[in-house]
Amino acid sequence: MANFYIDTTEVVHEIPQNDRPKFYMFGVPRYTNMGDQAVSLAERKYIENEFPNYQYIEIIEEDGDEAIPVVQENLRKDDVIAFTGGGNMGNLYHNHEEARRKVFSTFVDNLTISFPQSIHFEDNEDGEIEKRKSQEAYSKNPNLVLVARDAQSFHRMLTTFDNKVIFTPDMVLYMNSVDWKFERNGALFVLRHDSEKVVKQTTIDKIKEILGGDRPVERVDTVLDEPKEITPITRDTLFEQQLELFSHQEIIITDRWHAMVFSVLTGTPCLLFGNSYGKGKHAYFDWLEHVNWIDYTDETDIDRIESSLNELMKQERHDYNVKKDFQQLHDIIEENISK
């Protein structure tokens, strides 16, 4: 039986029958990547703040197949269909791409929004096959709007698909920053274990030597080992725990884009290294280069890395505002209301 999360305390198995237009968010993660969990949290906050008339209904990715016919039966013209954002459009994560195709090719008469994503189809046979499948599925929906979260992805989406493409930051940058003024102590390494990893272990080891000594050094990942799964009910607390963890650190070393975002939100100095296809790099240059306590690098020279780290830890915090950068998303939803 499909679960519909209609607010952060309640789960129902039927769609609420009332006069409010509905905003259906498909593809909500149950897996424990805190970046993706933060994305789905931010998506809810965004719609609830900016478009309070909509009733926001979340559907866990695994419930999608069961939920689709139920949503179809209840669908009104002014309802919006959406699929969650992140960094997984393409052929690296077949399960997510398949779930996305199904939603896009089903609800072809309603405004359908692919929330801010980066995209990467590999230049190999699997990449070509999966790209063609996605092109076919996406092309069935004339009301589908793709949102790119960096300029590289904007270019790739425009050259891959015939759908409308708009440009905004990653949704997590819509979240409010926090300033808890904890005492900061320690360096936190937030590093991938997955196929996107490119930063060398020898580089990491040398940075550990530089930052170690008296300073506690820890390694974690934003993909949690515990709990085993996360729902819209539990993610809020876990997100706050991540921000709290970051707020205690002097410096974050990472190859995870969302670890940079958590560093932005908490005012924590952060050096970001690349992944296999530049998703963090591009998002950094597009939206965050003016934030002075974070930086991106591909550097392997340890002396240069050391001076970057020292520079970052000296920076004063300042105001920044990327909320206006969501304007194109706002306009798309606004137009749907007024039409």
Add this chain to the structure above:
Amino acid sequence: MANFYIDTTEVVHEIPQNDRPKFYMFGVPRYTNMGDQAVSLAERKYIENEFPNYQYIEIIEEDGDEAIPVVQENLRKDDVIAFTGGGNMGNLYHNHEEARRKVFSTFVDNLTISFPQSIHFEDNEDGEIEKRKSQEAYSKNPNLVLVARDAQSFHRMLTTFDNKVIFTPDMVLYMNSVDWKFERNGALFVLRHDSEKVVKQTTIDKIKEILGGDRPVERVDTVLDEPKEITPITRDTLFEQQLELFSHQEIIITDRWHAMVFSVLTGTPCLLFGNSYGKGKHAYFDWLEHVNWIDYTDETDIDRIESSLNELMKQERHDYNVKKDFQQLHDIIEENISK
């Protein structure tokens, strides 16, 4: 008497009386910056190719004041008003910004397009004063659409103005590439003499030593000394001459964004250095990082620069396509026609 350039061979002093909707392009340069000349050439090509129903009418920047009342008298609802693109929105070039404000605050009932620009208001008193003037002028026009040619400018426009902002590459990237297969011989330094210059003379001198020897080395600028002025009639030939000059080179060293664009169009290896506020850097990462014979650097270490240069000169040419990246501009003009 105001001159209206209605095609590349004819100048008139009255607006043609016919049934075609008009596309008025204001701010067309007469000065000899070949980057800006190429922008205005590409703007004409773009509208003439994509929207052949429109009659395209160019107005030289210095003729703007005289032309405005004439255009006002003849204005129809479906006419489009535009102001030329480039890298001069902000307070570094008061004359261009004043001309722009006048056009935007006058034609408030027609679709008004600020063609792809980068923007930079300095963080000082002049920057603040000029920014407020522009905010006041732009806010008078509810039909004004600003086009940002890089993500940094997209963010800055959205946070500075309340107008609609869209995202496309620099117009010159709409021009077709050429492959004249000239024998390549020599290194060409294309360097600024203006206030945006930041690359050090010592770096340039060292690169000259590396590239010199048997190879002819020349220094030019894309701002020409001769002729003294350029019009829509003469710019086409001069643009071809630039492409020809580039097509003869083995390598281009530059701090001019449009010299990189000419290198892209001609398949000429090119290393781009920064200017004072990152306009070339951002445009490179946003649209051109996948073009393998060009690169951007802030590097000062001469050994690293040398290996970049050698790498660039070894690259094979490949297809690239950024024409689809103009989609948001196309949609805006298309909507104006159908409404």
